[in-house]
Amino acid sequence: MSLSVLAIIPAYNEEKSIAQVIRKIKSCRPETDIVVVNDGSTDGTSRAARSTGLARVVDLPVNVGIGGAMQTGYLYADRLGYDIAVQIDGDGQHDPEELDNVISTVASGETDCCVGSRFLHGASYRSTAFRRTGIAFFAWMIHWMVGKKVTDPTSGFRAVNRDVIALFARYYPYDYPEVEAIAMLVRRGYRVTETPVRMHSRQAGKSSITPAKSMYYMMKVSLAVLMTRIRDVR
Template sequence: MEMDRKKILLIIPAYNEEKNIEKLVSSIRITCSDNVDVLVINDCSKDNTSAVCSSLGVPTVDLPCNLGIGGAVQTGYKYANLHGYDIAIQVDGDGQHKPEFVSELIDPILKSEADLVIGSRFINKRGFQSTVMRRLGIGYFTFLLKLITKKNVTDPTSGFRACNKKVIDLFSKRYPTDYPEPESIMYLIRNGYRIQEVPVIMQERMEGNSSITSLKSVYYMMKVSLAILIDSLRRQIV
């Protein structure tokens, strides 16, 4: 199979996920191909996330300070680029993303149909659909991106994504810091990269609490909206 000939890295950004990471890693090992490597980016967690990963034998990058989701994910992309991976997959450390959908995520990349593939919970509308407030925020970013780019992305905040070697290289050099998914989509569309969505089923966070509070959500929406609008005015990279 073509997948067996590709070098694939699964990136897990994790902040205080000691209660979730073992279940997630076990699920990955059961459902994913043996040639899918796993890397946890421990974003200076205050709990035992790093120790749990060590006990599981999972390669882990322990960041010396908290970089936030964007910096943690970009660390994974830098690792993937440095080690020559063909495909990188993002999976949140809170257990919301189901590893059994990894093959669906990377299939359009293997077929050279897409540069970035997003796992969307809103195509078939099955599984956990997020909270009402977050759905409103997701709908807002869908509207904003469609208004600017004419592209319909149903789940622009989804952190369940896969990308090819070109995007790995790009993201290793430039990746947004706060609430990075919508802004990175804008950046890719502006520069002519192909984006697809595939239907996935997500579930509620297994344990713990999200680091994104209601107040932070409002701040991120304003900040990311401005970043998207500014990015839309820039020229393509050459």
């Protein structure tokens, strides 16, 4: 029996790239359903996504951030009974040709969550020295806190199974959630693995993580990961 797969695309002001991302997903995996969570965009993101005729679009009335947008996607996946949900960004950085790599170990039952890594087993990705330092810090923190080695803890390119979909539908980290979500899953006994993937530079628009937000990002995420020791998500 084939498993039902939903691609969740959180999108904020991605008018110039979202349609291309949707079409590429359908070209690579025609059987995969797509939902775009338009996170209060002020441009034509919703219109561009709908114009493809290939995706459902959920329009949030205000910008709630990546965590809120992704939880909306997981609620959608949970209520419609999807077996696997895979997050893929709307800016073109995540390559839809890598979807099978991210999904396959979840589909086989080998893992509960598979993260696409830019750095694993020779996969290469160019980023700023500051960002590489931040990624290394979070990798160290996850290993120190929960004993899990992860090479790319900030990667949003990840697939999860039905059990994790249900968990994330109930609770998902709100602000810059990727690192905290990994720590939370490991502490609750879920299996988290990585697979090497290619990633590209953003095709259009700009990242929501500006230099001014970088220090806040590091402090907030560090505190959130520490809080996973005492938080009991039910």
